[in-house]
Amino acid sequence: MTWFENLPYSHETQWLEIMMHPNPDLLRTTELNYEEWRDMLRPNWGLYTPDDPKGFAGRVRSRRICGFNASDISNNVRRCERSQRDVRLDGVDHYYAVFQIAGRSTIIQNENAATLVPGDVTLLDSARPVTYLNDGHEQWLSLQLPRRRLISHLGVEPKVGFGDRAGTRAGRALYQLILESAEDKRSISAPAEKYMQLALYDLLGALFVPSDRATASIYNDKLFTRICNIIKDRFADPDFGPCEVAIEAGISLRYLQKLFSQRNSTCSEFMYALRLDHAARLLHRRKLLSTGQPVSEVAYACGFRNYTNFARKFRHRFGHSPAAHAGDYA
16 A cells, blocks of 8 residues: 555545635736747747637746746646647757646646646656647646656656546645645755655556556567667667666666566676677678778677677677677688
8 A cells, every 4th residue: 555545535525616716926926918828838848839829818827836947837828739840949858747726627648638627637758749728727837857867767768648636535635735845935945855755756646547457468568679779779888787778778787687587697797798799790891891890890890898808708698708699710
């Protein structure tokens, strides 16, 4: 049982009634036309285009919550879209959680539609198009979540484009944590802030990480394929090892090792296999072209620093020495 499952049900109605209302601080900010609203959103949230730019009125209030960039956002339009062109133009790349504070919205991403009422939250990907269908009186709180840190903590890519009702324990706990943190004007220490971020990641994991094995397996397979492609692009770099692979993939080293162990291998073994297979191809070409290139240069070109280590691993994989493979002697 996780810590948030022990949260009491008492006073739930009271705190929901208190918290799920338009933010008065946002309502006191200057009302913006579309160009002003777009320019305030763009640095953190990217480009969005409403269906009626001329009749547009909106507000944006930026802040920090639990150490994350956040914004209170509102507008009066029925439809607002972030297109594939917008994604290419602004290059914004992170996950973000959208908390419905007032009004009603249907948010569509990856062909998944999440209908949100006050108290609900959905997780979105800024690097993919998204469409908002609104009632014209909505207000959201958006929380920016660094992609690599979130995936590293969860150990898997989360599901995006799904909404969660405030009726679930994790949903209530997350909503309460965010809104109470937003309303608390007192500063907190850096260590305390880190613990709050971990709690937030845990709650997001409870809501948006696939729970069934079949779905989780699909996500893991996609992640593993991406990791293999990363290694294939960088294996010739002698400074590129499992730690660097984990950083590049945005996951923890422990989870990287788990993905390979599930497939009866290790990251190092996979990387060495790529290096040795590439070395074998280069040596075969050397033999066909009679270039006379030193075998040691082939080893170094494939990511090996030490020729002795290369020769030992090559013999173990292919049953003969690199020189024999190159045709220097039988």
